[in-house]
Amino acid sequence: MKLSLRIWRQSDAQAQGKMVSYEIDEVSEDASFLEMLDVLNERLISEGEDPVAFDHDCREGICGACSLVIDGQPHGPQAATTTCQLHMRKFKDGDSIDIEPWRAGAFPVIKDLVVDRSAFDRIIQAGGYISAPTGTAPDAHAVPIPKQDADAAFSAAACIGCGACVAACPNGSGMLFMGAKVTHLGLMPQGQPERHTRVLGMVAAHDEAGFGGCTNTGECAAACPKEIGLDVIGKLNRDFRKAAIRAA
Amino acid sequence: MAVSGILLVLFLVAHMAGNLHVFEGRASMNEYAHGLRTFGEPLLPHESLLWVLRIGLIAAAAVHIWTAVVLTRRALAARPVRYASKKPAKGESRHAAATMRWGAAVVFLFIIWHLLDLTFRTVNPVKDVPDAYGAVVATFSPERWPVTVFYLLALLALFFHLRHGIWSAVQTIAGPNSKWRKRTQAIGLAVALIVVLGFAIVPLSVTFGLVK
Structure with missing residues (x-):
């Protein structure tokens, strides 16, 4: 494949x-997106140019390090x-990719493409x-937990903290990330x-x-690589309301 | 934003339902308008219900606009550098980002016109305040078609505003689970349609001669 890339350089x-x-020429269609950037970087290094900096770690979809907005989509x-x-x-073949x-x-x-996510x-x-x-760690089955709570908490715990929700949100809000944590731990x-101090503190x-503030457009959930849904924002709002009333 | 929005939606539903008196004829419509002014008399002073509604509406609208400004300023500050490449929205409320703020501006301008037209009668040919029916028929007469077109355009903006706003308010206040969120979105769409169609039927009926 032959591609025209437009990459943010800073x-x-x-x-x-x-x-x-x-x-970039001769890109294998079996290459991952990051491998395609690796090929570009090898060429840039051999030409004496500064390679494109980008975050990556496990390369198996579970670490949350990769953070590229490709054609406007996280x-x-x-x-x-x-x-x-x-x-x-x-x-x-022939695509141009931002x-x-x-x-x-x-x-x-x-x-370049590396951002500081320590705000998370x-x-x-x-x-x-x-x-x-x-x-000693207690036995895993020592505390009974309803199956539906365990399943919902597990789905929320799938959040890898990549920040795609913030990147996709027209308001730059981190509500989906917070909602995932509040749901995961609160269930x-x-x-x-810490249920009430957690939500207020976060x-x-x-x-x-x-x-930014959440306006419920739903772009975060559409962009989330772990398919975390807007129900976690509902749960966050619910817990926040209760905690704020209790704290008042 | 959510609480003030819900109050404004409740007002819209009552306002829309009240407007439908126009189909009962001049006497019934004007009696309804008169009833709003004299509600509770002689126990309560003249126009007491109207003043409660007016103060409540002004307060709700002020809070709604103020919170919208705060949210918008936060959103602008939260993304100081824009994306070079735009993507089509694909979230559950994909029209919201494009329609809420511009739609709000259209609705705001419309409300100013609407007050000058049918409340203060500054731009309405019928200056006689008790004749609400006459004022409605006069403003939406066929030769004043731009008034009707602006009314319908504002309703279109209101439709998109309510379609997102209603479920978004419920999401903020109540935080429903996935099943109830889908139901809330359906209810929001239904209320938006009912309110907008209920408002639209009045000027259309006047323009096309069903109400004279």
């Missing part, structure tokens, strides 16, 4: 970035797929944890002691980081 956090065009055109699991057979970083004030660009870490620090006794008996950290 030498460091302070620099002014711009879209730069690259032509993780590209294929639903429920991370960038590393997107393959070039989804594109056509590649940009997540765009959010709370996720500043570090270099601060949200987790503000409430994404449980109190657990130290010592479990182990998550109850929302405060979210707003403090400069994420």
